[in-house]
Amino acid sequence: DQQVKQNSPSLSVQEGRISILNCDYTNSMFDYFLWYKKYPAEGPTFLISISSIKDKNEDGRFTVFLNKSAKHLSLHIVPSQPGDSAVYFCAASAGTYKYIFGTGTRLKVLA
Amino acid sequence: GAGVSQSPRYKVAKRGQDVALRCDPISGHVSLFWYQQALGQGPEFLTYFQNEAQLDKSGLPSDRFFAERPEGSVSTLKIQRTQQEDSAVYLCASSLAEGLGTASYEQYFGPGTRLTVT
Numbered sequence: 001d002q003q004v005k006q007n008s009p010s011l012s013v014q015e016g017r018i019s020i021l022n023c024d025y026t027n028s029m030f031d032y033f034l035w036y037k038k039y040p041a042e043g044p045t046f047l048i049s050i051s052s053i054k055d056k057n058e059d060g061r062f063t064v065f066l067n068k069s070a071k072h073l074s075l076h077i078v079p080s081q082p083g084d085s086a087v088y089f090c091a092a093s094a095g096t097y098k099y100i101f102g103t104g105t106r107l108k109v110l111a
Numbered sequence: 112g113a114g115v116s117q118s119p120r121y122k123v124a125k126r127g128q129d130v131a132l133r134c135d136p137i138s139g140h141v142s143l144f145w146y147q148q149a150l151g152q153g154p155e156f157l158t159y160f161q162n163e164a165q166l167d168k169s170g171l172p173s174d175r176f177f178a179e180r181p182e183g184s185v186s187t188l189k190i191q192r193t194q195q196e197d198s199a200v201y202l203c204a205s206s207l208a209e210g211l212g213t214a215s216y217e218q219y220f221g222p223g224t225r226l227t228v229t
Binding site: 004036041042043044045046049089091097098099100101102103104 | 115142144151152153154155156159167202204206208216217218219220221222223
């Protein structure tokens with residue numbers, strides 16, 4: 001039973017354009033959401049998070065949007081850069097340390 | 112560096128062998144987590160330590176899996192009588208936070224140990 005779903009296993013975007021990565025969840029108890037980025041042979045690194053009391057959080061080129069009624073969040077990267085090429089994991093928590101991760105989306109930014 | 116380190120980075124074990132995977136968290140981090148990441152999947156929670164106390168082991172898949180953190184710093188994940196389905200990347204993460212309501216404290220991940228059971 002996948003509580004956090006990333007339905008697009010991969011995405012290719014031209015450098016300078018917007019990358020939009022999507023994530024859906026099923027558990028209405030989730031109240032904190034995170035995005036992690038992972039390069040090959042490295043551990044995931046934290047990118048950005050959002051609490052359920054907000055619908056948007058921005059950090060530089062990265063913005064996360066949360067639509068609670070749709071149980072959907074998205075990560076926007078603008079403008080996309082070749083160094084953004086990585087696997088992106090969405091994760092959710094029901095107020096505790098226990099993160100539930102999606103299966104990841106591999107982003108490739110083409111120069 | 113000051114990050115989370117794990118050793119070995121790669122481990123090949125014959126089915127039935129025991130393995131021990133080590134994690135050195137960031138100094139001063141109270142919380143330590145182990146995750147298992149199978150191929151093509153996201154990390155899955157295995158267990159959580161607050162200092163030396165193992166407060167949650169609900170994610171351990173069987174009693175062949177055992178984790179310890181005796182002095183509240185370095186942790187070891189041990190897998191006894193390895194099976195092919197144990198093949199995965201084992202990730203360790205640490206966090207400054209303690210207690211249940213720690214979702215908003217970032218978990219810092221190590222590079223993982225890739226275990227292959229043949």
